[in-house]
Amino acid sequence: xxxxxxxxxxxxxxxxxxxxxxxxxxxxxxxxxxxxxxxxxxxxxxxxxxxxxxxxxxxxxxxxxxxxxxxxxxxxxxxxxxxxxxxxxxxxxxxxxxxxxxxxxxxxxxxxxxxxxxxxxxxxxxxxxxxxxxxxxxxxxxxxxxxxxxxxxxxxxxxxxxxxxxxxxxxxxxxxxxxxxxxxxxxxxxxxxxxxxxxxxxxxxxxxxxxxxxxxxxxxxxxxxxxxxxxxxxxxxxxxxxxxxxxxxxxxxxxxxxxxxxxxxxxxxxxxxxx
Numbered sequence: 001x002x003x004x005x006x007x008x009x010x011x012x013x014x015x016x017x018x019x020x021x022x023x024x025x026x027x028x029x030x031x032x033x034x035x036x037x038x039x040x041x042x043x044x045x046x047x048x049x050x051x052x053x054x055x056x057x058x059x060x061x062x063x064x065x066x067x068x069x070x071x072x073x074x075x076x077x078x079x080x081x082x083x084x085x086x087x088x089x090x091x092x093x094x095x096x097x098x099x100x101x102x103x104x105x106x107x108x109x110x111x112x113x114x115x116x117x118x119x120x121x122x123x124x125x126x127x128x129x130x131x132x133x134x135x136x137x138x139x140x141x142x143x144x145x146x147x148x149x150x151x152x153x154x155x156x157x158x159x160x161x162x163x164x165x166x167x168x169x170x171x172x173x174x175x176x177x178x179x180x181x182x183x184x185x186x187x188x189x190x191x192x193x194x195x196x197x198x199x200x201x202x203x204x205x206x207x208x209x210x211x212x213x214x215x216x217x218x219x220x221x222x223x224x225x226x227x228x229x230x231x232x233x234x235x236x237x238x239x240x241x242x243x244x245x246x247x248x249x250x251x252x253x254x255x256x257x258x259x260x261x262x263x264x265x266x267x268x269x270x271x272x273x274x275x
Contacts, residue, residue, distance in 0.1 A: 008219055009183065014208045015145035017230045021096070030099035032193050037077050037100065046079055046138060051261050055137065055270075056083040058258060062272065063165055065089040068132035071159060073122045074140040078104030081115050084135075091115040092128045123148055127159040134159055136168040137259070139268060142234045149234075153248035160275035166250065167272050169259040175267035176235035179207050179214040194220045212236070238269070245273045 023029055037046045046052070059065065066088030072081045075093030077100045084091045085108075093115055095101050101119050108115045123144075127134075134156050141149060156166055182205050188194075189201025202219040216231040242253050250273035257263065259270045 008202060009204055011206050012215070012217075012230070014211050014213050014215075015148075015232055017228075018145070019229045020143065022227070023229055023231075024095075024097040024100075027099070028196050029194070030097050033097070034077060034099050034103060037079065046076060047259075047261055049079075051259075052079050052083065054263065055259055056080060056087065058256075059084075059133075059135070059167060060087045063133055063167075065133075069128075069130065070133045070135065071128050071131045073127075073134065073136045073156075074138070075104065075117070076100045078108055078115065078117070080135065080137060081117075082108060085114045089114075089133075092131075093117045094120050094122055094125075094127070096121040122155070123152060127155050129159050130161050131159050132161055132164050134164070134166045136166070139169055139171045139233070141168055142171045142236070143232050144234070145232075149244060150248070153244060153250075157249045157275055162275060164275045165272055166245075166275070167270065169268050169270045170236040170241055171233055172267055172269055173212060173235055173237050176207075176212050176214060178267070179205065181205055181207050189218070189220075194218070195222055197222055212240075241271055245271070250274060 024033060065084055068089050069092070070084050070089045071092045071094065072084065073094055075081045075095045076097070078093055081091045081093040081104065091114065093101075093104060096119060098119050101117050104115075105117045108117065136156070141152070144152065160166065184203045185201070187200050188198065189203065194201055199220050199222045201221070204217040206215040206217070208214070212235045214233045214235070218229040218231070220227050220229070238255050245253050252274040254272050256270040256272065257266070260268050
């Protein structure tokens with residue numbers, strides 16, 4: 001038992017293990033994540049509708065959504081895509097969760113919105129080309145390794161028309177300063193989030209100082225199996241994200257606030273980059 005617990009608490013190398021598919025495609029977890037997306041009581045998967053509307057209105061004022069082509073990466077259940085369409089955009093939503101895409105399609109079709117939804121992995125699958133705008137919102141770049149970020153940014157740059165723009169938000173160094181290392185253990189950790197059956201759950205939180213990366217490592221122990229989820233988060237300074245976007249071929253790069261639940265929240269910041 002000691003050896004098992006010791007191994008459980010070991011610190012892996014940053015981004016050495018990737019388990020995003022488990023979190024978003026396992027049927028039980030995907031349904032849980034959908035409910036978190038839709039909930040107005042938690043910001044674990046999506047921000048409240050008031051914050052989403054604020055960001056969409058800002059995007060409309062900044063780039064003018066009416067009549068343009070927009071690709072929303074990691075679109076989830078369509079919280080942003082449907083609003084982009086309501087502002088007149090022709091929208092392509094892409095996500096690798098069949099559960100989220102199924103919900104998005106149902107609610108888009110019910111209201112005849114001009115949105116196409118695709119089940120796809122934006123790290124592996126082609127992105128639609130000739131886009132006026134590509135969005136990657138709710139810090140979706142941050143769980144990716146440096147190699148994954150380089151791959152995705154190159155694909156986004158290629159998907160944009162000349163002069164097109166890329167809008168994203170990222171977790172800030174201020175957010176990293178709030179991360180505390182520690183471990184917690186609980187039966188049915190997070191109120192049954194991880195399984196429909198009885199289980200025991202461990203959560204180990206690690207800080208990687210040199211990389212400004214945090215990790216929440218969840219270990220779930222059920223009657224007949226045990227499994228792990230690794231949630232990585234890279235925290236950026238404006239200089240770091242500027243450098244990565246410049247290396248990917250983007251031109252003018254600007255920063256903005258107001259993406260968080262509270263407009264003055266400094267744990268995230270928004271970026272707009274021109275192709």
